[in-house]
Amino acid sequence: MKSRFLACAAALGLSIVPITSADAFLLGGIVYDPTNYAQNLLTAARTLEMINNQIKQLTNEAQMIANQAKELTNLPYSAKAAIASRLAQIDNLIKTANGIAYDVATVDAAFKMYFPEDYSAFSNAAMGAAAHQHWKETSRAFHDAMLIQAQVAETVRDDAATLDTLVQESQSAVGGLQAAQAGNQLIALQTKQSMQTAQMLAVQYRAEALERARQIQSEERARVRRERFLGDGSAYTPS
Incomplete structure (x- = not known):
């Protein structure tokens, strides 16, 4: 009987499996x-x-x-070269300036030579030559000042274009590094302009100082000539 039952079950396509759940049931030969x-x-x-x-x-x-x-993306624009070039232009003008130079040692030596403190040993001709030398130095100094002022004025126009570019780059920065680099370049541009102003003022003050020294020397030479003209102060008495 058992063999027959198994044979019938096989013929019907049914499988006999153990059912582990009370809700499980056979569905198409599969326990669900x-x-x-x-x-x-x-x-x-x-x-x-x-x-x-x-x-x-x-x-x-x-x-x-x-x-x-x-x-961490780098800023694709750099104003370093332009800023350095403009500063170099001013510096070259100063280096090629006529007359008394701008370094301390040369200024000290030249000033002592061209602007002596005592003219008592100078002849009238020597004092005239000194006066002409003072005029030349002062004239050159004011000429240098005008050149530097003109160069600074030209670089200000260039700086305006650089400033506009840097502002645009900072506004379109894609990250903190680009924004920081743009800000640093703006600071560099501002520093460069401050340096130019300092250079221009130095040249201007130099010219004014030479003019004041020329006036003082002129007053000293006038005093010496007056003393020579007056002599010892005694009037001439014919014998």
């Missing part, structure tokens, strides 16, 4: 357990949620790396 199915479905849902969370985390990390890359 609703409880086990629900648990498997819940596990699959949790696994899918965990995978989604991992994907979100990786996406956030990728975005963070991209932002860090932007923060």
Whole structure:
């Protein structure tokens, strides 16, 4: 009888398996357990949620790396060469200035030679030559001052274009590094303009100082000539 039953079951396509749940039942020869199915479905849902969370985390990390890359991106524009060139133009003018130079040692030596403190040993002709030399030095100094002022005026126009470019670069900066570099270049441009102003004032004050020294020397020479003209102060008495 047992053999017959098994043969019939095989012919009907049914499988005999142990049923572990009270709600389990046979469906097309397959044991279907609703409880086990629900648990498997819940596990699959949790696994899918965990995978989604991992994907979100990786996406956030990728975005963070991209932002860090932007923060470290160099500014594609540099005003360094232009700023250095304009300062060099002013410096070259000063180096090629006529007359008394601008370094301390040369100024000291030249001033002592051209502007003596005592004219008592000078002849009238020598004092005249000294006066002419003072006029030349003063004239050259004012000429140098005018050249420097003209050069500074020209660089101010160039600086305006550089400033406009730097502002545009800072506004379109994609990261902190670009913004910082643009800001540093703006500070460099401002510093360069301050240096130019200092150079221009130095040249101007030099010219004014030479003019004042010329006036003082002229007064001293006039005093010596007056004393020579008056002599010892005694009137001439014929014998």
